[in-house]
Amino acid sequence: MTEINKLARQLAAEGMVLLKNENQVLPLKDKEKVAVFGRCQLEYYKSGTGSGGAVHVPYTSNVIDGLRQYPNIEINQDLLHTYESWLQDHPFDDGGGGWAAEPWFQEEMPLDDEMVKTAKASSDKALIVIGRTAGEDQDNKAVSGSYYLTDKEQDMIDMVTKHFEQVVVILNVSNILDMDWLNKSYDKPIQGLLYAWHGGMEGGNALADILTGQVNPSGKLTNTIAYKLEDYPSQMNFGSEIENFYEEDIYVGYRYFETFTPEKVMYPFGYGLSYTNFEISLDAFEAKEQNLTFKVAVQNTGHTVGKEVVQLYVKKPQGLLGQPKYALQGFVKTLTLEPGQKHVYEIQVPMNQLASYDDSGVTGHKSSYVLEAGHYDFFIGNSIRNLTLAKSHYMDFKVTERLQEALSPQKSFERVKAVENKDAYEISYEAVPLMSFDMEKRMTALEALKAPSKKFTLKDVEKENCSLDEFVGQLKPEELMTLVKGEGMCSPKVTAGTAAAFGGLSDALAAYDIPVCSCADGPSGIRMDSGKQASQVAIGTAQACSWNLPLIEAVYECIGKELCDHHIDALLGPGMNIHRDPLNGRNFEYFSEDPLMTGQVGLATTLGLKNGGSIATLKHFVANNQEKARHLADSIISERALREIYLKGFEMVVRSGHALSIMTSYNPVNGIYAASNYDLNTTILRDEWGYDGLVMTDWWAKTNHNVHGGTGDTKNKSYMVKAQNDIYMVVNHDNASNHDEDDLLSAYKDGSLSLGELQRSAKNILKVILKSHTYKSGLKHTNKRFFEAKQETLEHAIKTNEYIGSKEFNLYVEEDGVYDVIADSRYLSGPLSQSAYNVKINGEIAFMVQMHGSDEDYMERMTSEVQLEKGYYEIHFEFIRKGIEVRGVTVKKTK
Numbered sequence: 001m002t003e004i005n006k007l008a009r010q011l012a013a014e015g016m017v018l019l020k021n022e023n024q025v026l027p028l029k030d031k032e033k034v035a036v037f038g039r040c041q042l043e044y045y046k047s048g049t050g051s052g053g054a055v056h057v058p059y060t061s062n063v064i065d066g067l068r069q070y071p072n073i074e075i076n077q078d079l080l081h082t083y084e085s086w087l088q089d090h091p092f093d094d095g096g097g098g099w100a101a102e103p104w105f106q107e108e109m110p111l112d113d114e115m116v117k118t119a120k121a122s123s124d125k126a127l128i129v130i131g132r133t134a135g136e137d138q139d140n141k142a143v144s145g146s147y148y149l150t151d152k153e154q155d156m157i158d159m160v161t162k163h164f165e166q167v168v169v170i171l172n173v174s175n176i177l178d179m180d181w182l183n184k185s186y187d188k189p190i191q192g193l194l195y196a197w198h199g200g201m202e203g204g205n206a207l208a209d210i211l212t213g214q215v216n217p218s219g220k221l222t223n224t225i226a227y228k229l230e231d232y233p234s235q236m237n238f239g240s241e242i243e244n245f246y247e248e249d250i251y252v253g254y255r256y257f258e259t260f261t262p263e264k265v266m267y268p269f270g271y272g273l274s275y276t277n278f279e280i281s282l283d284a285f286e287a288k289e290q291n292l293t294f295k296v297a298v299q300n301t302g303h304t305v306g307k308e309v310v311q312l313y314v315k316k317p318q319g320l321l322g323q324p325k326y327a328l329q330g331f332v333k334t335l336t337l338e339p340g341q342k343h344v345y346e347i348q349v350p351m352n353q354l355a356s357y358d359d360s361g362v363t364g365h366k367s368s369y370v371l372e373a374g375h376y377d378f379f380i381g382n383s384i385r386n387l388t389l390a391k392s393h394y395m396d397f398k399v400t401e402r403l404q405e406a407l408s409p410q411k412s413f414e415r416v417k418a419v420e421n422k423d424a425y426e427i428s429y430e431a432v433p434l435m436s437f438d439m440e441k442r443m444t445a446l447e448a449l450k451a452p453s454k455k456f457t458l459k460d461v462e463k464e465n466c467s468l469d470e471f472v473g474q475l476k477p478e479e480l481m482t483l484v485k486g487e488g489m490c491s492p493k494v495t496a497g498t499a500a501a502f503g504g505l506s507d508a509l510a511a512y513d514i515p516v517c518s519c520a521d522g523p524s525g526i527r528m529d530s531g532k533q534a535s536q537v538a539i540g541t542a543q544a545c546s547w548n549l550p551l552i553e554a555v556y557e558c559i560g561k562e563l564c565d566h567h568i569d570a571l572l573g574p575g576m577n578i579h580r581d582p583l584n585g586r587n588f589e590y591f592s593e594d595p596l597m598t599g600q601v602g603l604a605t606t607l608g609l610k611n612g613g614s615i616a617t618l619k620h621f622v623a624n625n626q627e628k629a630r631h632l633a634d635s636i637i638s639e640r641a642l643r644e645i646y647l648k649g650f651e652m653v654v655r656s657g658h659a660l661s662i663m664t665s666y667n668p669v670n671g672i673y674a675a676s677n678y679d680l681n682t683t684i685l686r687d688e689w690g691y692d693g694l695v696m697t698d699w700w701a702k703t704n705h706n707v708h709g710g711t712g713d714t715k716n717k718s719y720m721v722k723a724q725n726d727i728y729m730v731v732n733h734d735n736a737s738n739h740d741e742d743d744l745l746s747a748y749k750d751g752s753l754s755l756g757e758l759q760r761s762a763k764n765i766l767k768v769i770l771k772s773h774t775y776k777s778g779l780k781h782t783n784k785r786f787f788e789a790k791q792e793t794l795e796h797a798i799k800t801n802e803y804i805g806s807k808e809f810n811l812y813v814e815e816d817g818v819y820d821v822i823a824d825s826r827y828l829s830g831p832l833s834q835s836a837y838n839v840k841i842n843g844e845i846a847f848m849v850q851m852h853g854s855d856e857d858y859m860e861r862m863t864s865e866v867q868l869e870k871g872y873y874e875i876h877f878e879f880i881r882k883g884i885e886v887r888g889v890t891v892k893k894t895k
């Protein structure tokens with residue numbers, strides 16, 4: 001087993017959360033016979049759908065594969081065969097194979113009394129596996145088959161609990177589900193409940209490790225599970241296609257529930273069971289100027305080896321700002337502790353981490369982070385509901401950081417504020433402070449860099465023959481306009497099937513020795529639509545539930561190495577949006593409802609990728625908290641909530657992880673699209689946090705006016721550059737030329753976009769290129785791919801410029817040159833569906849042709865240039881998804 005397989009299995013297992021284990025129904029005991037119900041025992045979901053899930057894995061493991069590795073556990077074979085044969089007649093419904101077309105659930109096999117009774121007669125325990133997926137472009141819905149169980153799933157639970165005394169439900173899900181069904185009265189109560197999430201390629205094996213006790217569960221929830229969907233405070237302001245007011249403000253997840261409605265919590269934040277018990281106690285405490293240090297002793301007081309998560313929360317004085325009851329301040333996952341073993345762990349809390357942002361000036365220090373005077377009570381434990389007071393520490397009022405107002409809302413609304421009343425908290429509302437500065441004035445003009453007297457290449461920058469300013473100073477405006485655009489998806493200039501190429505995309509840029517770099521989705525493995533295989537690990541939520549930062553770092557170091565092996569420079573991940581609402585379709589790619597957790601896991605991912613030689617891309621910056629109308633819906637949020645909740649994780653990774661790449665989100669934030677938002681990309685990210693990397697848009701993102709907002713458009717790329725969102729992702733494969741008639745040139749000519757602004761983004765991009773794997777390894781990712789001719793003569797070869805009505809043919813090229821391949825193809829699917837196919841030259845993937853659903857019509861798809869020498873070539877097409885038809889091809893000389 002390779003390193004990544006082993007680590008992926010461990011991460012998937014440590015991320016599983018055991019929520020119920022009555023009468024020690026788990027772990028399965030030696031020689032026990034299990035009857036496994038639910039189609040997902042075989043059709044295991046390794047990940048959610050869309051860009052975040054589309055990894056071509058070398059293998060996956062399902063529940064049965066996993067259990068078969070434990071011959072001491074007997075699987076009910078008759079029941080398994082019944083499922084196997086039923087599945088043959090009821091194959092997995094992929095929604096037709098189109099983009100985001102897969103349904104969120106699969107139909108369950110109906111069970112009858114006789115079948116379950118027979119299964120019971122030869123089994124000790126029942127496992128019920130319920131699956132759900134989700135993904136990009138669509139949210140989860142408050143309907144059965146999405147957030148709720150389907151009738152057939154409920155029938156399955158009813159029927160199995162009628163006959164079996166010992167039932168464990170396993171949730172192979174991307175997101176939390178409604179759990180109300182657990183509270184129903186069954187003939188025999190459900191004894192075990194395990195959130196197994198989507199565990200990547202090793203998920204089934206990891207699940208078996210947990211079920212059998214080979215691995216003691218140590219995962220803890222990174223979200224609150226409430227009894228009812230309506231109990232989530234975001235629900236009132238979720239799902240609008242126009243704008244969502246974040247009324248709950250900083251009171252997201254447990255910050256809301258624990259403060260105002262603890263009785264509505266079914267499973268609290270930080271909760272998860274083990275097969276053993278632990279005792280957690282404070283060993284020592286030290287307060288220094290900048291840091292509080294907690295030494296916490298953890299002892300395994302049970303009979304099984306295992307790991308525990310120590311969690312540290314603060315209860316701040318309410319002060320004038322108002323605070324949630326608890327806020328997570330640190331955590332540590334123990335190493336494996338033997339029964340009786342005790343170990344002391346250290347958690348450090350930097351003082352400024354305890355500060356809150358005053359966006360109204362109520363403390364007398366508007367736009368500053370402040371510590372309000374009073375007692376800061378620190379609690380330790382293994383869930384937010386199992387805490388003991390470790391230390392009460394008094395602090396005087398202090399301003400920890402003076403900033404300037406930024407990214408504040410322009411539309412008025414009321415937000416929640418806590419008011420402490422004896423030992424309880426009440427919800428009150430206050431008006432959100434609105435924008436009170438002039439954005440036009442903030443965006444000051446930039447001086448252009450001077451052109452040097454001689455020409456330099458990028459190597460000269462590396463060798464310090466010239467400065468980056470001099471290098472960029474020589475680039476012509478049109479060249480800069482190419483540099484600020486990436487090409488994709490599936491650019492032929494880089495590893496086939498990746499999301500984008502950027503850098504030296506044109507001949508002119510290549511002449512400066514600027515290489516072409518690439519990036520690929522992300523986050524849980526490398527997506528190569530060419531069908532090339534890569535490892536896939538557990539989804540983001542599962543990773544976070546492990547609370548095991550060194551493990552996540554080690555996993556991503558392996559992925560970083562894999563990226564380099566595939567000549568890819570950056571991963572499009574980690575996904576760092578906050579789980580604001582359980583219905584967000586992409587929650588599975590993200591970590592938690594808590595910003596500290598999000599920042600810590602994002603940091604571990606970023607450092608891991610860096611150790612592996614690669615670059616992380618933090619996304620989606622910021623407040624991409626719903627998928628519905630993700631290109632339109634404005635996230636309207638107070639400055640305090642933005643800074644303390646939605647931006648905080650990004651800030652942590654930028655400040656401590658020296659991140660190099662960030663992707664903005666599709667949505668507007670307080671009226672201005674993220675990709676053209678100056679405060680987001682410049683004032684906060686660069687001026688405050690000191691970010692020195694590049695910022696890219698999400699794919700085909702919209703922008704609007706930096707000051708006046710308004711309707712979004714994909715053509716307004718000048719607003720993007722002005723905001724210092726450096727690269728537009730993505731344009732077509734034609735040397736990032738002005739294919740879609742963007743406004744860069746016209747804005748430059750009319751003076752609204754300055755040379756200095758274009759140069760500023762060029763510098764940001766080139767700084768990262770200089771640190772990229774492609775640059776450092778001297779790889780020849782150029783703006784053309786070169787193919788050597790076959791040594792032998794090929795039969796029936798067709799010449800260039802001829803139309804070839806075939807999808808597999810031999811080609812004869814009469815002279816060396818640059819050629820275009822023009823394929824006449826169609827994709828029989830709806831207009832929003834995406835697919836692609838590979839064009840192989842001499843067995844090697846030359847490029848991919850990207851297709852949108854076209855119903856009946858054939859479309860000419862031109863692939864950009866390949867360099868061919870005189871001679872013979874075998875050309876054929878490879879289809880990854882069904883539905884694409886190629887009618888014919890022409891290979892034409894361009895130069």
Ligand code: BGC
Pocket residue numbers: 051136499521522572619698699
């Ligand atoms: C997603 C991004 C992804 C990009 C490239 C977009 O639709 O929102 O997260 O990285 O596509 O696949």
